[in-house]
C-alpha cells in the first residue's frame with residue numbers, strides 16, 4: 001500500500017466516524033401532540049395565508065425554566081396550517097377577528113444535538129440545531145434546509161428560536 005493511499009484511508013475512516021450533519025439527525029417527533037407542550041398558536045409572520053402552532057418537548061421547557069438555555073435533546077415542532085380563503089383567495093376573518101386554520105400542510109421540526117452544526121459554513125450555523133420538514137402524515141420531505149438555517153442563524157440571543165419569549169408560557 002503506498003503512503004498516499006494509507007493517509008487517504010485514515011482520513012476517510014475518521015470522517016465516517018464523526019457526526020454527519022443534515023436533516024437525517026432529526027426524526028419524526030411521534031406523539032408530540034400529547035407528549036409535548038403547545039406553547040404558541042397564531043398567525044405566521046412570514047406568510048399571511050398560514051397559521052402556526054408550536055410545541056416544545058419537556059427537555060426544552062425544563063431548560064428554559066432552569067437557565068433560559070435549550071439543552072441538547074430539545075425538540076421544537078411547528079405545525080403549519082393553510083388558512084381558510086374566500087373566493088378572492090384572501091383569508092376569511094371570523095367574527096372573532098381571527099383567521100381560521102383549515103388544513104395541516106406541513107410540520108417543521110428543530111432538534112438540538114451535539115455537533116449538529118458540524119460541517120456547515122459559519123453563516124449557516126444555528127447553535128447545533130438541525131432542521132427538517134415533514135408532511136402532515138409524518139413523512140420526511142426532501143427539502144433543502146439552507147433557507148431554514150439562514151433565517152434562524154442570526155437569533156443568537158434567543159437560542160435561534162423565533163418564538164423564544166413564548167417558551168415556558170401557558171400557550
Ligand code: HEC
Pocket residue numbers: 043044045046052054076077078108109110131132133143144145147148149151152160161162163164
Ligand atoms: C424567512 C425566515 C424563515 C425561514 C426560511 C424558516 N423559518 Fe422557521 N421560523 C421563522 C419565524 C418568523 C418563526 C416564528 C413563527 C412564524 O411567524 O412563522 C419560525 C418558527 C419556526 C419553528 C418554531 C420554533 C421557533 O423558532 O419559533 C420551527 C421548528 C421552525 N421555524 C423550523 C423551520 C424549518 C424546518 C425551516 C426550513 C424548512 C424554517 N423554519 C425556515 C422564520 C423562518
